Amino acid sequence: MASEVKTNKVSPASGTNVTLGNxxxxxxVASGATASGFLPSNIxxxxxxxxxxxxYGSVATAYGCRAWVNFxxxxxxxxxxxxxxxxxxxxxxGWYTVNxxxxxxxxxxxxNMSCDESAxxxxxxxxxxxxxxxxxxxxxxxxxxxxxxxxxxxxxxISIFR
Numbered sequence: 001m002a003s004e005v006k007t008n009k010v011s012p013a014s015g016t017n018v019t020l021g022n023x024x025x026x027x028x029v030a031s032g033a034t035a036s037g038f039l040p041s042n043i044x045x046x047x048x049x050x051x052x053x054x055x056y057g058s059v060a061t062a063y064g065c066r067a068w069v070n071f072x073x074x075x076x077x078x079x080x081x082x083x084x085x086x087x088x089x090x091x092x093x094g095w096y097t098v099n100x101x102x103x104x105x106x107x108x109x110x111x112n113m114s115c116d117e118s119a120x121x122x123x124x125x126x127x128x129x130x131x132x133x134x135x136x137x138x139x140x141x142x143x144x145x146x147x148x149x150x151x152x153x154x155x156x157x158i159s160i161f162r
Contacts, residue, residue, distance in 0.1 A: 066109065067100050067160040073115070073143060074152040084160075091140070094150030098158055099138040107134040109162035115143045115153035 012018050049061040067084035071077060077090045089097040111134070133140075139160065143153040 063161060065159050066104060066162045067098070067158075069098055069156075069158050071096075071156050072154055073156045074154050089138075092150070094143045094152055095140070096142075096156070097138050097140045098160075100136075100160075103136040104134075104160070104162055105136070106162075107136055109134060109160050111139055111141070112159045112161070113141055113157065115156045 010018055010020075050064075051059045051061050053059045065083070067082075069082040069085040069088065070080045071082070071088050072080065073088075073090075073094070073096060077088045077096065079085065079088060084101045085098055086101040087099045089099060091097060139158070141156070141158060143151055143156060145151045
């Protein structure tokens with residue numbers, strides 16, 4: 001059974017900090033209620049949107065990166081670092097699927113990709129390109145040389161924005 005405490009004000013016994021809950025606890029604000037003073041003046045929320053002033057003169061909605069990955073696409077594909085990427089599927093030379101840990105809300109996301117030539121590369125440079133279809137669970141991408149030949153890249157970088 002949950003306890004209920006009703007008060008008009010909580011003040012620190014000393015100093016300037018008030019601690020609510022313990023590490024790992026969730027502090028909730030009821031739907032329709034507001035919480036003020038928790039965020040610095042240049043950070044706010046509007047509905048479900050997170051907003052801040054990043055030096056452009058006004059507070060605006062922030063559109064965060066929903067997934068990103070830095071991986072080695074040669075030999076046994078290996079993720080170096082990532083966020084919201086569970087794995088990379090090697091579909092063959094220069095062809096990969098980035099699998100999301102948490103699915104996207106829909107397939108209307110933007111993909112940014114880049115890659116570079118491996119140490120044993122052909123010297124012709126590489127480009128990254130996405131397959132035409134986005135899915136909510138992953139994104140297929142390709143690395144190709146300037147002659148449009150599939151090529152495994154030692155460094156592939158992908159970010160997903162939604």
